[in-house]
Amino acid sequence: MKFAGTKDYIATEDLKVAVNAAVTLERPLLVKGEPGTGKTVLAVEIAKALNAPLLEWHIKSTTKAHQGLYEYDAVARLRDGQLGEERARDVKNYIKRGKLWEAFVAKERPVLLIDEIDKADIEFPNDLLQELDRMEFFVYETNETIKAVQRPIVIITSNNEKELPDAFLRRCFFHYIKFPDTETMENIVDVHFPGIKKRLVSDALKIFYEVRDVPGLKKKPSTSELLDWLKLLMSEDVSDDVLRERDTRKAIPPLHGALLKNEQDVHLFERLAFLARRDGA
Numbered sequence: 001m002k003f004a005g006t007k008d009y010i011a012t013e014d015l016k017v018a019v020n021a022a023v024t025l026e027r028p029l030l031v032k033g034e035p036g037t038g039k040t041v042l043a044v045e046i047a048k049a050l051n052a053p054l055l056e057w058h059i060k061s062t063t064k065a066h067q068g069l070y071e072y073d074a075v076a077r078l079r080d081g082q083l084g085e086e087r088a089r090d091v092k093n094y095i096k097r098g099k100l101w102e103a104f105v106a107k108e109r110p111v112l113l114i115d116e117i118d119k120a121d122i123e124f125p126n127d128l129l130q131e132l133d134r135m136e137f138f139v140y141e142t143n144e145t146i147k148a149v150q151r152p153i154v155i156i157t158s159n160n161e162k163e164l165p166d167a168f169l170r171r172c173f174f175h176y177i178k179f180p181d182t183e184t185m186e187n188i189v190d191v192h193f194p195g196i197k198k199r200l201v202s203d204a205l206k207i208f209y210e211v212r213d214v215p216g217l218k219k220k221p222s223t224s225e226l227l228d229w230l231k232l233l234m235s236e237d238v239s240d241d242v243l244r245e246r247d248t249r250k251a252i253p254p255l256h257g258a259l260l261k262n263e264q265d266v267h268l269f270e271r272l273a274f275l276a277r278r279d280g281a
Contacts, residue, residue, distance in 0.1 A: 001050055009038065009045035010180075010187045018175035019046060025173060028114075028132055028154035033177030035159055036222020042177075043113035043155040052153065053110040057099035059119045065127030068098040068114075069137050069146075091141050100131060104148040112152040118161040125168035133171055180223060182209065192227050196234065203243035204230055207253050211260075216268055221259040229258040 003019040005011035011019075019042075022029035031039045047054035057068055073094045080088040087093045103112040117125060131137045135148035156172065158164065180188060182205055189201050208229070212220045221229075232255045233243075242254055252269045253259060260266050 003046055003049050006045045006049050008048075008191060009041060010184060010191060011042075011045075012178075012184060015042075015175060015177060018173065022173040023153055026151045028156050028172045030156045030158065030164075030169070030172035030174045031177060032158050032160055032174075034179055034220070034222060036224045037177045037179060038223065039157040039177060040113065040115050043111055043115075043157075046153065046155065047111040050111070050153075053106060053108055054113065055099050055103050055106075055110050055152075056113045056115065058115045059117055059124070061119050061121075063120050063124070065120075065124050065131075066098075068100040068128065069131065070098050070101055070139060071096045072141050095139070095141060100128075100137070101146055103152040103154075104135065104146055106149065106152070109150045110152045112154045114154065114156045116159060117156050118158040118164065122162060122165070126165050129167060129171065179212075185223070185226070188223060189227070189230065193230060193234070196230070200233065200243070201230070204233060207243060208259070211253065214268065214272070218264045218268075219261050221261075225259055225261070229253075229255060232258055 002016075003011070003023070004016055018031075019029060031042060033039055043056070044054060046052075072091075073096070077088050077091065077094040099112060099114075103110050132154065135151055136145055138145050185205060186201060189196065189205075204226075208221065208226050211217070232238075236255065238254055252266070252273060256266070256269070260269065
């Protein structure tokens, strides 16, 4: 079964090719792209499209690779042993399965999301090389090897906060999600807001891309922020005339708090408006 996007997720042709290639090669799909381009949601939609169970492992700066395999609570076992608890006799009672373990023993072929792998330390990807390559790992406490019943479909996302090791990259199929062009963005908007006024979308997208193109912007607004902005524009019933207003004294878009997410960018637009007023005086 091939991935062709879903009714809730607009996938470009090159993204569909990348997903299906990774599934065919049985290699992890490493997805990069700007925040808000749908990297995390991709795994959810692949699982939905293939009718497969989804396992999500969201990585933090403190996450260690072994947590994806299992965790052994030796302290709890020692405490229970001191209290004479019967369960302390069996070490398995103190082993918590990680997401990789769950994926390996799943009855149906699952989709495993390893989200924002670049948040962890630099050794994290290397520590997973063997497990992702051989699809097995050893549990020392129980002296058993856990082997994958079938290879899960592994989706790995990265925001490029850190460079990933070459050895890890060689084992992945790579795809960079480009920021949507106007046509693709219109399709995305239609999915989220069916029946929205075409003129409103056209005017809003023109402003949106103009904002993204402003030199010196610290954080460019993403797709999710555009959707929030459109929702506000509809909720506040902002007229088309307001969006088409090209008065340079109004350089900051209406309800800009949905698009601009830090004071530096707000100040940048305020300064641009000031300079435009001064030059036009």
